[in-house]
Amino acid sequence: MKATRPPLITVTWPWPLKKLDQLAKGRVRFQYSDPSKKAAFKKALQESEGLIVLLNHAVREDLLAGAPRLKALGTYSVGTNHIDPVACEKRGIRIINTPDVLTRSTAELALALLMAAARRLPEGEALCRKGKFKGWAPDLLLGLELKGRHAVLLGEGRIGRETAKLFHAIGMSIEFITRKDKAIDIRKKLGRAQVLSLHCPLTKETHHWLNARRLALLPQDSVVINTARGEIIDEKALIKSLASGKLFSAGLDVFEQEPLIPQALRKLPQVVLAPHLGSATRATRERMLEIVVEGTISALVN
Ligand code: DGY
Numbered sequence: 001m002k003a004t005r006p007p008l009i010t011v012t013w014p015w016p017l018k019k020l021d022q023l024a025k026g027r028v029r030f031q032y033s034d035p036s037k038k039a040a041f042k043k044a045l046q047e048s049e050g051l052i053v054l055l056n057h058a059v060r061e062d063l064l065a066g067a068p069r070l071k072a073l074g075t076y077s078v079g080t081n082h083i084d085p086v087a088c089e090k091r092g093i094r095i096i097n098t099p100d101v102l103t104r105s106t107a108e109l110a111l112a113l114l115m116a117a118a119r120r121l122p123e124g125e126a127l128c129r130k131g132k133f134k135g136w137a138p139d140l141l142l143g144l145e146l147k148g149r150h151a152v153l154l155g156e157g158r159i160g161r162e163t164a165k166l167f168h169a170i171g172m173s174i175e176f177i178t179r180k181d182k183a184i185d186i187r188k189k190l191g192r193a194q195v196l197s198l199h200c201p202l203t204k205e206t207h208h209w210l211n212a213r214r215l216a217l218l219p220q221d222s223v224v225i226n227t228a229r230g231e232i233i234d235e236k237a238l239i240k241s242l243a244s245g246k247l248f249s250a251g252l253d254v255f256e257q258e259p260l261i262p263q264a265l266r267k268l269p270q271v272v273l274a275p276h277l278g279s280a281t282r283a284t285r286e287r288m289l290e291i292v293v294e295g296t297i298s299a300l301v302n
Contacts, residue, residue, distance in 0.1 A: 005029070007300045009050035012057050013076065015289060023293045027301045042066055050296045052076060056258070060084045064091055072299035074292040078102055078159075078279075081202040081229060096295035100158065101287040102279035107162035109278050110197055110227045113251025114167070116272045117223050119143040120249070123269050144221065144248060147171030152193035154209070155200035155228070163197060163227075190217040195225065202229035212237035221248040227278045230255040239264045242271060253278050 008029045011020065020030040033044035035057055045051070045067040053059060055077035064070065064087050073088060074096040088095055116122065120141045127133050127141075151167045153160045156176040164174045177189050190196070196218060200206050210224070210233040218224075224247060226233055235256040241247045243264070251272040255261050258276060265271060279288065 007049035007071075008047055009052060009072075009074075009296055009300070010044045010048040011052045013052075013054055019289075020293060023290060024297060028297050045070070050074065050300050052292055052296055053082075055079055055082055058082045059088075061087045064088070064093070072096065072296045074296035076288055076292050079201060079229060094299040096292055096299060098288040098291045101291060102284050103158045103162045105281045105284040106159045106227050106278035107166055109253060109274070109280075110159075110163045110199075110225050110251075111166045111170075113225050113227065113253060113272050113274065114146065114195060114197070114223060117225070117249035117251040117270070118146050120270060122272050126269065144223070146195075149173075149194040150175075150192050151195040151197060152177060152189050154196070154198045154232075157199060157201075159227070160197075160199035163199060167195070167197070186214075187217055190214055191219065193218055193222055195223050197225040198228045198232050200228055200232065202231050206232050208232070208234040210234065210238070212240070215241045215247070218247065220246060222246075223248050224250040225252075226250070227253045230258055235262060235265065239268070242268050 006026065006028045008031060010031055010033050012033065012035050014032045017030055017032065024030065028050065031044060033041045035041045045063065047069065048067060049069050050072040051067065051070055052074040053076070055075065059073060059082060061084060070091070070093050072094050073083065075083060076098065078097055078099050080095060080097050083095055085095065120143045124141050147170060149172050151172045151174050153164055153174065154177045156178050160176060164176070168174055172195065175189060177186055181189070198210065208231070212234065215237055224238065233256065238250065239262065242250060249270040249272070253274040254276055261273060266273070279285065
């Protein structure tokens, strides 16, 4: 009798196969395939029962059409906006993501961005590195004290709630904007948002949620923090608001057309820019791999 081969999972990042095999304990086989090498990737998709992608690898109808055996799709991220859920459901493909494990690391980064933005750390850093620090002065780079400020968080999910705890711990008052809020409540909350921090998934409804109209409602000298997805903000409107001096600053870990960061944004010295580092701690990234690998294997062999 012909022995059946364990299911094959293609991964789109070159994690060491030895490590993946250790996690798999013989239940599946792994192969790495780079999506930018089109012909080889096409072949890998044709033969795979499982696929593990990164958040910058879109999985839509066209890709799935070339993956007839696919039954499990893992994404090494909590966000799933790069995946078409309807197309997956139609084909009976299970989607596995990595919630929970990156909650704390993302919340800590939101706090770091807020502190850096409020205290003008990028400007201070640039001054020091360029050898332009000429000595202590009473008016050098004056920032905002955060204790006593009011923060409004868009999204009351795991990351939003964890960020709220950290903001609260440094003396800020907190309120959330949730899906239940009516337009009038949202306007009122934005009107008192000295800090506005975004923690919702990217959907059709949240695309460009923070637009020129909503930015105009924020009080003078607000700080905007985004560790969610770049497309939630209308970046052009944000740049205008920052350049006009209405916003004090912004701390941005994500961008509308990642990895592109508009020149106009890079030129604003008060803005803190980070290259999508929300979950980038050693411990979190380790756990993310374990979770997505285990989830994808379970979907195939159980
Ligand atoms: C996610 O997981 O969705 C973050 O944006 C990156 O870890």
